[in-house]
Amino acid sequence: MINSYLKTTFRSITRKRTFTILNIAGLATGIAAALIIFLVISYERSFDSYHAAADRIYRVTTNVINRSNGEVTSRLSNVNWEMADKMKSDFPAVDKAALISFQGGAQMYVPSKGTSDEKKFKQTGIFYTTPDLYNILDYTWLAGNAAGLNDPHTAVISEKTARAYFGDVQSAVGRTILMWSYRVPFQVTGVFKDLPTNTDLPVEVGLSYNVLKTLTPDQFLPGSPWETSQGYAQCFVLLKDNAQRSSITAGLPAFAARYYKASTTQLAQLQLQPLSAMHMDKRYHNFITGNLSSRELWALALIGCFLLLVACINFINLATALSVNRAKEIGVRKVLGSNRVQLFSQFLLETAVITLCAIAVAIIITIIALPYTGQLIDRELSLSLLNSPSLWAAVLGCAVLVTLLSGFYPGMIVSGFNPVTALKSKISIKSTGGVSLRRGLVVFQFVIAQLLVIGTLVVVKQMDYISHQSMGFNKDAVVLVNLPSDSTLKLKYEYLKTSMSELPGVSAVSLCTDAPTADWIFLQDFYFDSQPEKAPFKIGVKPGDADFYRTFDIKLKAGRLPYPSDTLREIVVNETTVKKLGLSSPENIIGKILTTTEHQSFPIVGVINDFNSKSLHEAITPLFMGSQRGAYEYIALRLDPTKISATLKKVEQTFTGIYPTYLYDLSFVDERVQSFYEADVITAKLFQLFAGIAVFISCLGLYGLISFMVTNRTREVGIRKVLGASVNNILFLFSKEFMLLIGIAFVISAPLGYYFMQGWLSGFYYHTAIGAGIFVSAIVLSLLMAWATVGYKALKAALSNPVKNLREN
Numbered sequence: 001m002i003n004s005y006l007k008t009t010f011r012s013i014t015r016k017r018t019f020t021i022l023n024i025a026g027l028a029t030g031i032a033a034a035l036i037i038f039l040v041i042s043y044e045r046s047f048d049s050y051h052a053a054a055d056r057i058y059r060v061t062t063n064v065i066n067r068s069n070g071e072v073t074s075r076l077s078n079v080n081w082e083m084a085d086k087m088k089s090d091f092p093a094v095d096k097a098a099l100i101s102f103q104g105g106a107q108m109y110v111p112s113k114g115t116s117d118e119k120k121f122k123q124t125g126i127f128y129t130t131p132d133l134y135n136i137l138d139y140t141w142l143a144g145n146a147a148g149l150n151d152p153h154t155a156v157i158s159e160k161t162a163r164a165y166f167g168d169v170q171s172a173v174g175r176t177i178l179m180w181s182y183r184v185p186f187q188v189t190g191v192f193k194d195l196p197t198n199t200d201l202p203v204e205v206g207l208s209y210n211v212l213k214t215l216t217p218d219q220f221l222p223g224s225p226w227e228t229s230q231g232y233a234q235c236f237v238l239l240k241d242n243a244q245r246s247s248i249t250a251g252l253p254a255f256a257a258r259y260y261k262a263s264t265t266q267l268a269q270l271q272l273q274p275l276s277a278m279h280m281d282k283r284y285h286n287f288i289t290g291n292l293s294s295r296e297l298w299a300l301a302l303i304g305c306f307l308l309l310v311a312c313i314n315f316i317n318l319a320t321a322l323s324v325n326r327a328k329e330i331g332v333r334k335v336l337g338s339n340r341v342q343l344f345s346q347f348l349l350e351t352a353v354i355t356l357c358a359i360a361v362a363i364i365i366t367i368i369a370l371p372y373t374g375q376l377i378d379r380e381l382s383l384s385l386l387n388s389p390s391l392w393a394a395v396l397g398c399a400v401l402v403t404l405l406s407g408f409y410p411g412m413i414v415s416g417f418n419p420v421t422a423l424k425s426k427i428s429i430k431s432t433g434g435v436s437l438r439r440g441l442v443v444f445q446f447v448i449a450q451l452l453v454i455g456t457l458v459v460v461k462q463m464d465y466i467s468h469q470s471m472g473f474n475k476d477a478v479v480l481v482n483l484p485s486d487s488t489l490k491l492k493y494e495y496l497k498t499s500m501s502e503l504p505g506v507s508a509v510s511l512c513t514d515a516p517t518a519d520w521i522f523l524q525d526f527y528f529d530s531q532p533e534k535a536p537f538k539i540g541v542k543p544g545d546a547d548f549y550r551t552f553d554i555k556l557k558a559g560r561l562p563y564p565s566d567t568l569r570e571i572v573v574n575e576t577t578v579k580k581l582g583l584s585s586p587e588n589i590i591g592k593i594l595t596t597t598e599h600q601s602f603p604i605v606g607v608i609n610d611f612n613s614k615s616l617h618e619a620i621t622p623l624f625m626g627s628q629r630g631a632y633e634y635i636a637l638r639l640d641p642t643k644i645s646a647t648l649k650k651v652e653q654t655f656t657g658i659y660p661t662y663l664y665d666l667s668f669v670d671e672r673v674q675s676f677y678e679a680d681v682i683t684a685k686l687f688q689l690f691a692g693i694a695v696f697i698s699c700l701g702l703y704g705l706i707s708f709m710v711t712n713r714t715r716e717v718g719i720r721k722v723l724g725a726s727v728n729n730i731l732f733l734f735s736k737e738f739m740l741l742i743g744i745a746f747v748i749s750a751p752l753g754y755y756f757m758q759g760w761l762s763g764f765y766y767h768t769a770i771g772a773g774i775f776v777s778a779i780v781l782s783l784l785m786a787w788a789t790v791g792y793k794a795l796k797a798a799l800s801n802p803v804k805n806l807r808e809n
Helices: 002-015 017-045 083-090 159-166 211-215 242-259 294-335 340-377 383-387 389-415 419-423 435-468 493-501 575-580 641-658 669-675 678-712 714-722 727-761 772-798 802-808
Strands: 057-066 072-076 094-110 119-129 141-144 154-158 176-179 184-192 205-208 234-239 266-274 478-482 506-512 526-528 539-541 556-559 571-574 593-596 601-608 623-625 634-639 666-668
Touching (some): 017 294, 017 389, 094 159, 119 159, 234 242, 242 266, 294 435, 294 678, 435 678, 493 641, 571 575, 575 601, 634 641, 727 772
Antiparallel strands (some): 057 072, 094 119, 094 176, 094 234
16 A cells, blocks of 8 residues: 555656656755755754753842832843852752852963064953853863962963963963963863863853952952942852752852941842853843844744745645646545545655655755854854754644644645545536635645745844934044053153154044943943932043043034043943933033042033943943043044044054064954944844745745646637736736735734844834835735746746647647
């Protein structure tokens, strides 16, 4: 019986080659898209899952609560430097606790025989860590270990770093590396195997956390109250038993009350965030950017399911339409004794064979497309992911699901034919009972396709809005050059600034801590106008010299700019600070005093226009600025846009001439702004990719249906042409129903698209509006794609010879 089923299956498949190819192409495209989405989601969810104790590792986070209304005013991942020790001493269920603080990038030097032979490196992935971090997380040691990190001037480095610095791994242990221009020494105590890319803790160089106590002793005074914004470290804990997490969580309020200074306006709420949740939670600061949120991953998964459904709909539509041509076959089989179960099984087998062929093609497409998809979204989607057991389980599940979805209804229709009616050739497309269903499925296909098209247009429009939206400062043609921090070399800052300002092509120069942009700003409490209570919000600080405002084209709203000074003496604030203080106009704040919690008081001499220091996802931060030479880390230069290349060569020559032992390190401000939107750019690319796939699959289905209609209505077309029907009449005959169905799909997809994309836009504090043009573009694009698909077959039918059609039929 099985041999009979297989012979019949392959005979049926090969008899209608065109429709078989269309079915396989549609299913393969949908399955390949779903597989790629599965791999993207698997990669995003795999971050730090390779640690053996991942389910018992947590990060301590803080929510700052407004006592008056219970609102979360800020979410912090940084904690006080004493957090790790106190967590271990106060909670017996905590096995280990460690601190990690992000240094980011810095210049490293590897000493050799002479200063001229000294190696210089621009190093990234630098962290200050305590030794227990390497016991909480899994590190493979190639030489040495992290035990020496209890001593201040020690370090552990990755295999890649060791090879770059010393040529090999074994000779690295015991060697000394120097950081910054004033050459802070660190002795290498261990070398670990390079970490995989799917980690949120991308340590390349781990420095002893204790060195911070020698570099910045004021921040490590024991017994000081824990303010909610204090500290630059993140704390990770390893629990002895995950079942005790609830008891620790229950004890955190009392723990916070014990160590945080009581405030009448704010409350510190501590939480344990699972390591597995860290990557997808954008509410707290992470060490990497561009990560997709859990909401975005759910949206991707939904898109993958919809693409599979759209592919299955193609199969159902074509199968039910083609069932008319199999009426006599089914009638004969029933007369010869086949029952409905056997016929249904036969049709499911045919569907399964086509599905397996489609899966084979889909896997080939996935293998070819995966590296390009990885490049498109800046992810290392390795082909090794195809060896994952969960992937093959998903493929098997997909095969079963697609077979059932695609084959169940057509199988029920075919196996239910009346044998007498079938043998008399009285079964038509309408008598199969599938006309209404096919129309509904076509509508559903285009609802999904149009939803993705609308989503794509909105995302592209928002990205365009971001690129052209004023951030309150001019980011174009401005570069930053990192400055040496050695006290002796700092004496040349003014000379460097003067030399740079004299270069042709340089229109403005400023010494500053950073550009107006920053991925995060350290916020602090303050007192305003000698009031006894702290202000109800925190304020950020950004030092910059008197030319900072001209270099970045930041406008003065009221008052004046601070006079040049080596220390912070007078300040300007932004408009948001004025508004949050409840003052009616900027002039009302001039002359008032701002006092920090460190009891430093500064007169406010001016108000500057608001500018976005972060991405447009977030509101503008209250800010004050002033001159403070000791805090400068960059020199910013505004360049003539027409002479950038030539000017940069002179800038480098000037810088290296003044600082020959310091590595020249330049970055563009506009590139930094673009880095804020890595995840959004990935979202836009994914929407464009999968919207195109959805439209392609839908058009394949339309092509198959119009091909079938033309074939089965050849005699009708011939009669209509003999009776005087024009080419336009025939085109209208074949296209009117599809145009109507696409119109119905648009009526459904438009409000849904508005609702979902309005929710997506709400993630941006500043965003574009969803105008009517989005929906007009979506329906026009859908109609054009449908016409392009249907038009060829319809036009061919309309131009055919009616006499030939009547003779052949």
